Amino acid sequence: MPKAVSSINYLRAIQILFGEWKSISHTDLIQEDSNECIVKADNLSPEDMLIKQEAYQRLSEEAKEVIMMIVSSPNEILDMLMTPKKKLLTQKSIARYFKKIWMSEFITELTIKEIKQWVKNL
Secondary structure (H helix, E strand, O other): OOOOOOHHHHHHHHHHHOOOOOOOOHHHOEOOOOOOEOOOOOOOOHHHHHHHHHHHHOOOHHHHHHHHHHHHOOHHHHHHHOOOOOOOOOHHHHHHHHHHHHOOHHHHHHHHHHHHHHHHOO
């Protein structure tokens, strides 16, 4: 697991969890010297951004795994997480996938609740 989350992945996670996924061409935002993506937000102060990053760091490893899988997986993996008919990422479809992977309904439900609470506090 990475020790930090780039801002583009952070933005994508929020959009996915709220159902407002908008594809962003990351090639427009990549800094050539560091190969990192930057998303400019006019309404976030440095203090607010730090608070949000610290909230992410407090998440469990399972919650971080779910978020990173959603924001950084190729389309083939995301297709396994989506609903069969409408091809949407929903809480139920994500939970169904991770119940199979982790073989634990309890851990999956706790992780989904933790992510929901994290998103509400954003």
